[in-house]
Each structure stands twice: as C-alpha cells, then as structure tokens.
Amino acid sequence: MKFTEDGNLSGWVCTALIVLGIGICYVTFKFLTPSIWSALFALFGFVLAAVGGMCSRARLAHIKPFDNSYKKARKNCETKGDEEDK
Incomplete structure (x- = not known):
C-alpha cells in the first residue's frame, strides 16, 4: 500500500x-450552523478536494510533483566557480 x-x-x-x-x-453545508468555524471546515474540505484533483490531473499529464529530480538539476546547474567558492 x-x-x-x-x-x-x-x-x-x-x-x-x-x-x-x-x-x-x-456535511458542513447540510448539517452545521453558519459560523466562522463551519466556513473554515468547508474551506478545508475544498482544499482537500482541490489537492486530490490537481494530483489526478498531474498524473494524466505525466508530471511528477513529489519527485526528487530537483536535486539532480541543482547539481547539474552548478558551475566550477560555485565549486571553488565552497
């Protein structure tokens, strides 16, 4: 899993x-009374649904948002001047 x-x-x-x-x-809109806490709870639900939707769209576009490839790109972009400064 x-x-x-x-x-x-x-x-x-x-x-x-x-x-x-x-x-x-x-559940928030149907059963909870209107208040700032119910609005924040509904906003939290919306954010969860948005993250799930964006991840499924990234899967369709073959984008890897949780990959560690940025470390490889950072190493490739270093120049010899950066290495001498260290």
Missing part, C-alpha cells in the same frame, strides 16, 4: 482526497 508512486500520489489516494473533501463540504 503505497501513498506515492512514480513521483505522484497513487490513484486511490487522489480518489480518497476528492471524496473526503466533497464529503466534508457536504
């Missing part, structure tokens, strides 16, 4: 985030 695979959240995690976020928003 992996949470990430190939630099992105796995499919079941994206689905769970979307369903959980929509469920939190539904």
Whole structure:
C-alpha cells in the first residue's frame, strides 16, 4: 500500500482526497450552523478536494510533483566557480 508512486500520489489516494473533501463540504453545508468555524471546515474540505484533483490531473499529464529530480538539476546547474567558492 503505497501513498506515492512514480513521483505522484497513487490513484486511490487522489480518489480518497476528492471524496473526503466533497464529503466534508457536504456535511458542513447540510448539517452545521453558519459560523466562522463551519466556513473554515468547508474551506478545508475544498482544499482537500482541490489537492486530490490537481494530483489526478498531474498524473494524466505525466508530471511528477513529489519527485526528487530537483536535486539532480541543482547539481547539474552548478558551475566550477560555485565549486571553488565552497
């Protein structure tokens, strides 16, 4: 049971985030009384659903937002002047 695979959240995690976020928003709007806390709770649900949706779209576009490739790019961009300064 992996949470990430190939630099992105796995499919079941994206689905769970979307369903959980929509469920939190539904419960907030249907059953809680209007207050600042219920608005923050609904906002939290919306954020969860948005993160799940963005991760599923990144999977379709073959983008790896949770990959460590930036470390390799940083090493490739160093120049000899940077190495001499160290």
